[in-house]
Amino acid sequence: MGATILDGKKVSQLVKEKVKKEVRELLEGGATPPGLAVALVGEDPASKIYVRKKGEACEEAGITSHQYNLPDTVTQEELLSLVRDLNGREDVNGILVQLPLPSHVDSKTVLEVVDPLKDVDGFHPYNVGKLVANDVNLLPCTPSGIMEILDHYRIPIEGADAVIIGRSDIVGKPMAIMLMHRHATITVCHSRTRNLAQVAAGADILVAALGKARLVTAEMVKEGAVVIDVGMNRVEGKLTGDVDFEAVSEKASHITPVPGGVGPMTVAMLLKNTLTAYRKQTGR
Ligand code: GUN
DSSP states (O other): OOOEEOOHHHHHHHHHHHHHHHHHHHHHTTOOOOEEEEEEESOOHHHHHHHHHHHHHHHHHTOEEEEEEEOTTOOHHHHHHHHHHHHTOTTOOEEEEOSOOOTTSOHHHHHHHSOGGGBTTOOSHHHHHHHHTTOOSSOOHHHHHHHHHHHHTTOOOTTOEEEEEOOOTTTHHHHHHHHHHTTOEEEEEOTTOTTHHHHHTTOSEEEEOSOOTTOBOGGGSOTTOEEEEOOOEEETTEEEOSBOHHHHTTTOSEEOOSSSSHHHHHHHHHHHHHHHHHHHHHOO
16 A cells, blocks of 8 residues: 655645735735845855745745855855844844855854844754753754644654654754654664664654665565655756655655655745744734
């Protein structure tokens, strides 16, 4: 029997429509539009596509998009200066610095300079601390988008054995914490994990976020598991997830496709965070 497809495109549409409606109501009430500033450094083709999608989604929702394309020769001080300028601007409610940054720029330093109230990525140490303390402020977009998918399809989380493959700051770590706060039992696996296949096969909820095409095979998945694929790998020009979709969908009860699963949720949650940040800043 084939798995139910977790349609991230559809769920992201619902989130975006809700944001759009709320923004429209704000504007009708005489408010100025929310604004999101996105800084892109260099010419990374994938980053360029993501940033373009973020800008388009903003405009569609009535959020003003301010895009800054900087050459990869930009100095750390120049980038910090842009972020400080954006921190001070009233028409900018959210700031996102697209990662990865060139190696001569220290990402951690840049992320720490973003005003935590405008940190729509949820990457500032203040917001990371808030997440760990379960005192929610702005949550990282990809894992919060995954929670949104799980909730939309009423996947039981409490008491579930959740295995996360990948320990990145952007996905793996915050995902583990969010699932733990919802009372799942968490295992985080990574490149040095022994018996990865065996650990993964114990999962009721399996989140693959390692960035290796088709790493998760059918043997690594329990019958009836819910499989979330965060992978965005280019294989011979084709976008491919971390999960062997064809084989795994014969075993899983639910699975996200690539594309059309987690990816669109990240953008939708960014809009949601921008609106949340706007409301906190303006009191509206
Ligand atoms: N690069 C890959 N994913 C992300 C993300 O969610 N935010 C930012 N800023 N950069 C990314």
